[in-house]
Amino acid sequence: MKYAEVSVNSPAARRRAFSYAVPGGMDVREGQAVLVPFGEKVLQGVVIELTAVPAVEDTREIIDIITPEPVLSPHHLALARWISGYYLSPLFDAVALMLPPGFERPAVTFVSAARPDIDVSSLNDVDKKILELAGQGRVELKKLEKVLGKKKASAAVSAMVKQGLLTRSYELAPVRIKPRKELYLSLTGDVSKASELPSRQAALFRLLVGRKVPVSWSEARRQTGCGRAVADALVRRGLAVFQEVEVRREPISYDNIVPSSPLPPTHHQQSDLDSINKALHNGEDSVFLLHGVTGSGKTEVYLQALAEAIKLGKKGIVLVPEIALTPQTIERFAARFPRRVAVLHSRLSLGEQFDEWHRIRRGDFDVVIGSRSAVFAPQPDLALIIIDEEHEWTYKQDNVPHYHARDAAIKLAGLTGATVLLGSATPDVESYFKAQNGEYKLLTLPERVVPTAGSPLPRVEVVDMREELKAGNRSIFSRSLSSAINEAVAAGEQVILFLNRRGAATFIQCRSCGFVLRCRRCDVPLAQHIAGDFLTCHQCGYKTPIPQACPNCGSRQLKFLGAGTQKLEQETRFTFPRARQLRWDSDVTAGRASHEAILNKFRSQEADILIGTQMVAKGLDIPSVTLVGVVSADTSINLPDFRSGERTFQLLSQVAGRAGRGPSGGSVIIQTFSPSHYAIQAASRHDYPSFYEQEIAYRRQLHNPPFTGLARLVFVHTNDAACQREAEKMKERLLDEIAAKGVGGIDVIGPAPAFFHRLRGRFRWNLVLRGRGLSEFLSPLDFPHGWTIDIDPVGLVQ
Ligand code: ADP
Ligand code: ZN
Ligand code: ZN
Secondary structure (H helix, E strand, O other), X not given: OEEEEEEEOOHHHOOOOEEEEEOOOOOOOOOOEEEEEEOOEEEEEEEEEEEOOOOOOOOEEOOEEEEOOOOOOHHHHHHHHHHHHHOOOOHHHHHHOOOOOOOOOOEEEEEEEOOOOOOHHHOOHHHHHHHHHHOOOEEEHHHHHHHHOHHHHHHHHHHHHHOOOEEEEEEEOOOOOOOEEEEEEEEOOOHHHHHHOOHHHHHHHHHHHHHOOOXXXXXXXXXXXXXXXXXXXXXXXXXXXXXXXXXXXXXOOOOOOOOOOOOOOOHHHHHHHHHHHHHHHHOOOOEEEEEEOOOOOXXXXXXXXXXXXXXXXXXXXXXXXXXXXXXXXXXHHHHHOOOOEXXXXXXXXXXXXXXXXXXXXXXXXXXXXXXXXXHHOOOOOEEEEEEEOOOOHHHEOOOOOOOEHHHHHHHHHHHHOOEEEEEEOOOOHHHHHHHHHOOOEEEEEOOEOOOOOOEOOOEEEEEEHHHHHHOOOOOOOOHHHHHHHHHHHHOOOEEEEEEOHHHHOOOEEEOOOOOEOEOOOOOOEOEEOOOOOEEEOOOOOOEEEOOOOOOOOOOOOEEEOOOOHHHHHHHHHHHOOOOOXXXXXXXXXXXXXXXXXXXXXXXXXXOOEEEEOHHHHOOOOOOOEEEEEXXXXXXXXXXXXXXXXXXXXXXXXXXXXOOOOOOOOOEEEEEEOOOOOHHHHHHHOOOHHHHHHHHHHHHHHXXXXXXXXXXXXXXXXXXXXXXXXXXXXXXXXXXXXXXXXXXOOOEEEEEEEEEEEEEOOEEEEEEEEEEOOHHHHHOOOOOOOOEEEEEOOOOOOO
């Protein structure tokens, strides 16, 4: 007898696989999707492993194989097990990351007569009715329940199965993906009648005659400007006919894509490529960290490394942050590898995702580009995984499973022998640390290639807003920024004004000396708690009353900070009445069309000033932008999180990179109350190494990653006091566990109210664990309902 360990699609299964017996004659393989009995139900499962011995004595049998071809490769099975084990997530949730879109669905039960020659004379009416409904074929159990009543039908069916009169079979509910259809118009009938047509109908008719083949209605409408009524009139005359044609969903439109050829690499690019190509040739699972300022030609390195992998008969995956997955980004890859690029991201319809997934798996594409979850694409012969903007927090999934795409990619590369290429202008401090240690290989592109080789990065001026106040300027704009805006607008150049959306984050700062109130233990800014006159550390829970005066200089000008983009828009209109402005943030951009609309408007110079949040910081490449103003650098510095310095450096560097991409150069003005902050100083000099030195020293000193691991445990409850009590109880339990097991070096910090203490009517309390081997430590523990665990959280502010 053979046995299978199956990951079952049920929340009750948690992190376990279940043992099932493989019926004789059934050809079950690892990675296959199967139907299995689970309690009273029949559920989908994926075979994780075949064994000779089951993990439990009593096993039930696998009911059926869903698809003969395995849905998960052995690599993906191993990756799923790693994700479940490391991030402490249910096994099926990890498996589901790699399943084809739309795969998860309920099983439908059918019954059919066991034999064709059943003698019905001795049967009761219900049984007869069932056999009658099943007829020669089968009938859905649901239908019997509808006709006979739920209880009666299921009791009768069970009895009849026992008597050998009926057999049950199961099938998955059909995929609810409809083929996409488009309306086409084509010629028909007697063409000679066309001479008597009114002018609009004649125009449409001429188009059809010219094309000879059916024309899509949307195109015909665009070309002729005719409405549906005109077309209908043609149809009534018997000259044309509408048809629905099934079209393949094609997320990339090649209509306007001009194929591109590799650019001759600069010598820096060449030496980076030499290292990468060597790893590709040897099938090394090395990890490269490509550190290059914005506009230094990283994307060109990605493209040429992919070309090398393809030359070797292999394939690649490219991850970019969701927000950067714009048509322009996709175009650059599609232009280099026409019709060999697949796109995967959450904005595609389920149908598009479904089509792309299956074509990827067939090996139709050399390159898959997508956001976070594209790391799980079924790309065969994987040789290269590229992660652009590797420092981005969006690579960490913020719900279960809490995986980090970078770590998943590195794990997958280890399993498949693929090479990983991480790229960033502002690498994650932890990645850079690994590159310094030799765990990753560091590659650099120290110079800009645009607009010409060796172009300088934009000049950055840091404006001390305390001086502005002293000089009597209470405006949101410093004198320097305001005159620079006036000059740029007068010269017909474009301006970007950046204000971090997290402006709502509260922190308290002295207007006289710039001092920010911080937790003495955690060194993170203290936030005012919504209820009460307290300041709270959102990391350790330390509380202190709001002081009357600045502890540093005694001034009474303590202020809450955080103005939003809307306010900025008002102020801008007031201060620069003649400039045309455009706002770009998530409030304005509901769908992807509006992203494009705003961007195109700005590109085509229909506005002088673009006001925006983090969105404007990412990847905009507009040569006519000569001035970037950071309205306040302080909002991100003062987030209560040990990564706030890093975050600030990254944001400022990215924003600064938007300026001076054209021949007229550019400048950046950063407004702040903390001009001497190391992140602002380093960003103003475009000096990553000096930022890194300072940051890594702080991390070492305060014992934060990469010098330790972190786990964030959140408990959610409708009652605040109960929530706090549970968090305190859990802390005690964890401390007992640490003592009992004698594990060293794990600290339990908190409990503290979460930064967003109350979310959708429920309260949240945090515990933070600091130490090594946290998933191993937490793995055997049982957490009551309401707890979630985030291993390696990217932020503690959530
Ligand atoms: P990054 O990804 O580092 O921001 P890109 O790869 O987008 O940089 O390059 C910036 C610009 O420089 C692009 O317009 C690109 O076409 C151009 N570029 C890159 N490499 C070269 C090269 N070797 N020769 C000429 N132009 C290049
Ligand atoms: Zn603290
Ligand atoms: Zn002060």
